Amino acid sequence: MNDLMDKKDSVHNTNADEVDLLDLFRQIGKSILRAGNNVGRAVLISVVFLLRNWLPLLASGIIGIGLSYLFKYTSPPLYQSNIVLRTNVGDNSDLIEKISRLHIYTKEKNQQKLQELLSLEGEIIKNIKDIDAFWIIDNNNDGIPDKVDYKRKHNVYDTLNVMMTDRFNVRVKIKDPVYLANVRSGLIRYIRSDSLLYQRNQIRIRQNKELISRIDYDIMLLDSLQKVKYFEETRNRLPKEGGQMIFLQEHSTQLVIDDIYSLYARKQLLETDLNLYKEVVTVLSDFSAPVRRTNGGKYYALRIVPAIFFLTLLLLILLANRKALSGVFDKYK
Numbered sequence: 001m002n003d004l005m006d007k008k009d010s011v012h013n014t015n016a017d018e019v020d021l022l023d024l025f026r027q028i029g030k031s032i033l034r035a036g037n038n039v040g041r042a043v044l045i046s047v048v049f050l051l052r053n054w055l056p057l058l059a060s061g062i063i064g065i066g067l068s069y070l071f072k073y074t075s076p077p078l079y080q081s082n083i084v085l086r087t088n089v090g091d092n093s094d095l096i097e098k099i100s101r102l103h104i105y106t107k108e109k110n111q112q113k114l115q116e117l118l119s120l121e122g123e124i125i126k127n128i129k130d131i132d133a134f135w136i137i138d139n140n141n142d143g144i145p146d147k148v149d150y151k152r153k154h155n156v157y158d159t160l161n162v163m164m165t166d167r168f169n170v171r172v173k174i175k176d177p178v179y180l181a182n183v184r185s186g187l188i189r190y191i192r193s194d195s196l197l198y199q200r201n202q203i204r205i206r207q208n209k210e211l212i213s214r215i216d217y218d219i220m221l222l223d224s225l226q227k228v229k230y231f232e233e234t235r236n237r238l239p240k241e242g243g244q245m246i247f248l249q250e251h252s253t254q255l256v257i258d259d260i261y262s263l264y265a266r267k268q269l270l271e272t273d274l275n276l277y278k279e280v281v282t283v284l285s286d287f288s289a290p291v292r293r294t295n296g297g298k299y300y301a302l303r304i305v306p307a308i309f310f311l312t313l314l315l316l317i318l319l320a321n322r323k324a325l326s327g328v329f330d331k332y333k
Contacts, residue, residue: 049316049317049320053316056312056316057309057312057313057316059312060308060309060311060312060313061305061308061309063308064301064304064307064308064309065297065305067300067304067308068298068300068301068304068305069297069300071300072295072296072297072299072300075295076175077175077293078129078173078174078175078293078294078295079173079174079175079176079177079290079293079294080171080173080174080290080294081172081174081177081287081288081290082148082169082171082172082285082287082288083169083172083184083187083283083285083286083287084136084145084167084168084169084283084284084285085167085168085170085282085284086166086167086281086282086283086284087165087166087167087168087281088201088204088277088280088281088282089197089200089201089280090200091165091166092135092163092164092165092166092168094197095168095197096133096134096135098190098191098194099131099132099133099170099187099191100132100133101117102114102117102131102132102190103130103131103132106128106129106130106131107130111125111126114128117190117193118183118186118189118190119189119190120182120183124182124183124186126175127174127175127176128172128173128174128175128179128183129173129174130172130173131170131171131172131183131187132170132171133168133169133170133171134149134150134152134168134169134170134171135148135152135154135163135164135168135169136148136149136163136164136167136168136169137149137154137162137163137164138161138162138163138164139161140160141159141160141161141162145164145167146161148169148171150171167284170187172287173294177289177290180287180289181287183287184283184286184287188279188281188283191280191281192280194280197280198280200280201279201280205274205278208273209274212270212271212274215263215266215267215270216267218263219263219264219267222256222260222263223260225256226256226257226260
């Protein structure tokens with residue numbers, strides 16, 4: 001009897017759980033449907049509102065474009081160009097930090113300090129709007145530069161897309177691009193003026209020259225050894241009794257030749273490094289003359305047109321709901 005009662009209670013509880021679950025799904029479905037209806041109604045109201053007020057919204061766009069061109073022709077032109085420098089001592093961190101100081105001075109409009117550091121005339125310094133350095137990103141870590149991290153948002157822990165350690169990008173914003181060559185010379189002088197970087201470069205050059213001298217000495221020793229081996233192998237090839245030739249140690253000379261070629265290849269790399277990369281930095285890609293100014297009509301339109309459109313839309317919404325807003329203000333007076 002007790003077992004029968006327990007079974008009935010169990011069936012009753014199961015049915016109750018199923019009913020509760022169905023109610024839950026039914027409520028969720030109603031909520032989703034209600035939310036969808038509200039979104040659709042809001043979209044419809046918005047579309048109707050925009051269509052009714054298309055004329056003032058269109059006028060706001062035209063006014064924004066007009067103001068953009070007004071700013072273009074009334075503001076001084078601004079040009080932008082980039083130079084890529086190769087780091088010959090250490091990595092880029094020190095040099096990027098060093099050039100970032102110039103960025104701070106340009107933002108502070110400290111022309112006296114810039115003139116002192118870059119060793120440029122005051123007229124050129126007045127034309128410089130900004131100088132800043134950025135990491136170059138190598139996607140897929142294949143040794144090929146792909147992009148410049150202008151926004152400084154690259155993840156330093158990303159092991160697939162890495163920051164290149166042998167080169168960096170310097171961006172210059174200037175009012176007159178005719179002075180870009182002077183800015184480049186000033187940048188190189190500024191970097192060379194760092195005594196620590198200069199000493200590191202001198203040490204690098206001296207060590208490379210010493211290593212080349214040692215390689216020359218090792219090549220001379222291997223060349224002498226090659227001659228000895230060749231003499232021994234030739235002697236071992238002399239005819240023995242019965243007119244047969246005996247070959248001993250045929251591979252010895254070949255091994256010495258491979259070592260000599262390996263040393264020559266290493267020497268060529270060092271000589272290339274000494275001849276091409278003599279200074280602290282080397283220009284890999286120079287400034288290019290910019291064709292268009294960065295603060296043209298498009299530059300201002302992307303900022304002014306959305307701002308005026310948003311303000312016009314906000315004003316139209318306030319006017320359309322002025323009675324409701326007036327009632328709210330009267331309520332809380």
